Amino acid sequence: MTQALLDIHVERKTFAATTVLNHIHLQLQPREIVSLLGPSGCGKSTLLRIVAGLEKDFEGHQLSRTEQLAFVFQEARLMPWLTVQQNIGFSDDDDYDKAWVAQLIEEVGLTGFADALPKALSGGMAQRVAIARGLYSRPRVLLLDEPFSAVDAFTRMKLQDLLVQLAERHGIALLLVTHDVDEALYLSDRVLVMDNRPSSIRQELSVQLDRPRDRRDPLLARLKALALGELHSAHVI
Amino acid sequence: MVLIAIGAFFPVYLNGVAAIRNIDRKLVEVGHMYGFGRRRLVRRILLPAALPGLFTGLRSGMSLAWMFLVAAELIAATKGLGYLLSDGRETSRPDIVLAAIIVLAVLGKLSDGMLAGLEKHFLAWRDTFTGTGE
Numbered sequence: 001m002t003q004a005l006l007d008i009h010v011e012r013k014t015f016a017a018t019t020v021l022n023h024i025h026l027q028l029q030p031r032e033i034v035s036l037l038g039p040s041g042c043g044k045s046t047l048l049r050i051v052a053g054l055e056k057d058f059e060g061h062q063l064s065r066t067e068q069l070a071f072v073f074q075e076a077r078l079m080p081w082l083t084v085q086q087n088i089g090f091s092d093d094d095d096y097d098k099a100w101v102a103q104l105i106e107e108v109g110l111t112g113f114a115d116a117l118p119k120a121l122s123g124g125m126a127q128r129v130a131i132a133r134g135l136y137s138r139p140r141v142l143l144l145d146e147p148f149s150a151v152d153a154f155t156r157m158k159l160q161d162l163l164v165q166l167a168e169r170h171g172i173a174l175l176l177v178t179h180d181v182d183e184a185l186y187l188s189d190r191v192l193v194m195d196n197r198p199s200s201i202r203q204e205l206s207v208q209l210d211r212p213r214d215r216r217d218p219l220l221a222r223l224k225a226l227a228l229g230e231l232h233s234a235h236v237i
Numbered sequence: 238m239v240l241i242a243i244g245a246f247f248p249v250y251l252n253g254v255a256a257i258r259n260i261d262r263k264l265v266e267v268g269h270m271y272g273f274g275r276r277r278l279v280r281r282i283l284l285p286a287a288l289p290g291l292f293t294g295l296r297s298g299m300s301l302a303w304m305f306l307v308a309a310e311l312i313a314a315t316k317g318l319g320y321l322l323s324d325g326r327e328t329s330r331p332d333i334v335l336a337a338i339i340v341l342a343v344l345g346k347l348s349d350g351m352l353a354g355l356e357k358h359f360l361a362w363r364d365t366f367t368g369t370g371e
Binding site for chain 2: 052054070071073075077079080081082090091093117118119
């Protein structure tokens with residue numbers, strides 16, 4: 001087995017008196033796509049923020065953690081005063097790699113919008129820019145916090161396909177937080193079903209399907225039933 | 238001079254602080270994610286994000302500066318627009334008073350218009366209600 005990109009133990013993470021995370025071991029292999037599935041408030045976003053290094057106050061340790069991380073937030077979080085291309089190259093200030101940005105703009109399907117301001121973009125387009133900005137630093141791991149929860153169902157499916165395609169092309173591992181069972185199963189190699197508070201990983205579902213996948217695949221339906229059953233017994237639904 | 242400076246300082250300062258305090262934490266977090274240091278954070282995120290508030294402060298500061306200017310000249314000056322006002326009043330010359338008022342109005346409008354123009358140019362990215370019913 002190759003060296004894991006991420007290998008992190010979280011013994012405990014508390015907010016004031018509430019324990020949010022308890023005893024979690026998370027591993028991410030190169031090119032692997034893993035989803036954290038759970039209800040809102042179960043601490044999955046917190047776990048992602050710990051992995052990203054945005055949350056430093058927790059008990060536990062990181063055995064390995066690649067520095068080549070990028071984060072895509074729930075909202076696009078574009079700088080409203082910068083154009084699409086400036087936003088994508090944000091991490092390099094004004095001397096960003098123009099050719100690479102142009103290629104990314106094309107890959108996320110926003111050709112012709114390089115000089116548009118974020119106010120002219122729809123929610124789905126803004127999220128495409130956010131993904132491109134995540135890819136700009138050529139990360140090995142892309143962390144995504146419910147990236148498609150604010151877009152409509154059709155846009156979401158398109159963006160999901162785009163994401164998988166981009167991850168494959170650039171050889172990136174994805175760690176995705178979501179509360180959408182279908183999304184988790186359709187995208188991932190492994191789905192980690194989280195418990196309610198204090199949350200730990202309740203079950204790991206492995207999705208052994210080749211890509212591109214068919215959303216109607218009976219295996220996905222079977223796994224969905226399994227995941228729903230698990231969530232139900234966790235008193236989540 | 239000191240009076241004008243003090244008068245103009247506070248609206249600029251207060252609006253500036255309020256603007257920085259009002260910045261979306263989420264945008265700042267993007268900077269943290271990229272490992273921005275303090276300087277870079279200020280230049281790339283805090284300053285542009287606070288610009289709308291800074292402009293509000295500058296415009297109200299400018300209007301106050303004009304008012305303090307006239308007030309100062311009314312009380313203790315031997316030349317200037319405020320002096321013309323009180324001099325015209327004392328020597329019963331309404332034409333001088335009226336002319337001073339008009340000049341003040343034009344100057345105020347011009348300086349505010351200049352700032353408004355700059356604001357429009359620098360804040361074209363703002364996605365807010367513009368007041369024109371668009």
